Amino acid sequence: MNLTINDLNKHFGPYHAVKNLSLSVNQGEAVGLLGRNGAGKTTTIRMILGLLQQESGSIQWGGRPFSRKEVKLGYLPEERGLYPKMNMLDQLVYFGQLEGMSKRAAKQEALKWIERLGISEYLKKDTGDLSKGNQQKIQLIAALMHDPDLVILDEPFSGLDPVNAQMLEGVIEDLIRLKKTLIFSSHRMESVESFCDRVYLMKHGEVVLSGAISDIKTRYGFKYVNIESAQPLEEHLTGLQTDFVKKGKEYQLQVSSMEQGLHLIEKLKSLVAIRKIGIADPSLNQIFIEKAGD
């Protein structure tokens, strides 16, 4: 089923936390909700979850008003929390039961996930005694064990080492394969690029950029020329009146089009010996910094 949000607004006192927000997520699609801290992502997610009441606008699930009771929802909040003095299995069974599962089914499903995420050895350990990464896995299991239709993952990679991050990537790929409707909020732009079909970039409560990632990159209107030379290029680049950033041995130049890029390369070639050269689309991270930054 599709999630459709239209013209959502929310104030906290005089602060307009979410302004006229509209977005949609299709079944089997992963959509990235991006923005700096305080951009309005969590407020939006809380309105979807029904924890906050919107002042105007609508949230629909499959064309009908969104009701928490009718949607099987899996939510991994940004702020992680578990009962520290409860063991892992009991805790997962409790969370599963609260989602309507029978005790037996919750236990079976919890054990399956525990096995998959490689934390079987901590089965009877209090969660407060586990590492942050393992606690994160328990939270992920709690969000997914009841086979939700709508999955909201808020910063799922924070606190995970590269091995566990790869394990989580596998889980997310499975969710997409299983045609779940997925909202994904993260500051790890490479993950957003690899999983999400579309993104919504929020700033001060507003969507400032949205659409398919490839389209955004194409229409964003600039490219980067990366140049590596044996000689310093600062003087020449200043002479050419070009903005640049030095990153290690490389110089990164921002150009408005491919033509301008090629023209600049030709000019530089005539002035210095170029060791390495390339023209690339901006990364999502660069677009994020550009659009979300002040």
Place this chain on the structure above:
Amino acid sequence: MMRNFYLVFKQSFRERVTSKSYLTTTLALILISIFAISLPSLLENFADAKEEVAVISNAPEIQLAELEGQLTDWEWKEGANSQVSSLKEDAQEGKIAGLYIIDKGESNYSVTYFSKNNDVVLNSSLSQYLQAKNTQRIADSNGISAADQQALFVPVAMEKGKFTSENEVSVFVIYLMLMFILMAVMMYGTTIATGVASEKASRVMEVMVTKVNPLAMIFGKIFGIALASLVQFAAFFGSVALYLKSGIVEPAQSLGNFELNLSALTAEHCVYFFIFFLLGYLLYASLYAVFGSMVSRPEELNGTTMPISILLMVSAFSGILFVIDDPTSALSKFMAIFPFTSPFNMIILIMKDAASFAEISLSIGLLVLTTFAFGYFAAKVYPKGILHFGENLKLRQLIMRKS
């Protein structure tokens, strides 16, 4: 919703009864009570050994065996006239409590005694005993019948009168009841507030609020902890009752000047006490839950829950200071019907036989309504509180804050 209420209720109950603090408190309560009950008997057992008293009787009818049988608080030792000087020395050095030489005079006995500490109780007891012996002697010589002689020694019946009527429970027992409600509500209310604040601080609330309806969550928690408290009280009262029934000690009937007599306490009293305790607990527990949701960390609870503590104290102590002395006054009636003060003050009126059935029903009805209203209010503002982090919220902010 009922299923999730039950799950939260079960979880809260299990979490509470398996906690170390719960088990320690229960055990400590039982042991302290058993110790307090046993204290008078223990003190008696540890009392000083009987003091030795030497007696030289020059009256044949005053026999050592009879003295030992009548004046049992002392160890009697028979002496001879030849031992007077050595026994006087013993008395002077404090080795014995005294030397008592009994002679038979014309009209009555006479006693010469030597005592370092001059035991007034011993002197008076011996004097009374000898006076009775003399009376018996005179009665015998005048041919008074045995029955009349017996009547001469029947003591005057002295009975302490009661200030209260037959149906009233003693003031001290009422104090105990009020203190019990006050302590229990504060103790378990604080447990609820701490539980909410801990869940908020550990951020597990972020997960819970998406899974459970706030009404089910708050009432599940309150009832779960209420059941844990009732189990604790049952364990406490059960253990104390079993201990008393075992006959190991004789329970004290008073504590200082206060009567501990429970004979006026009826089953009806106990049922009302239970109802007002439970409703009072539920009402204040809702408040504690709301206040618990206002802080970011459990350590900040003390200052935040202060208004509830003050309200509880005022309710309990207004009862002790005013209502108990004048339970029929208009103020007392108001305090016994107003929902926040009624759990304490209606108990006083009931125990003092000063409340009509209509007044009790009105008080219970208002208390039930207020408890539900506050439970509903708590469930409404609770999610706003638990999702707010950073600076502590004030109650006004919490109420005014839009969800």
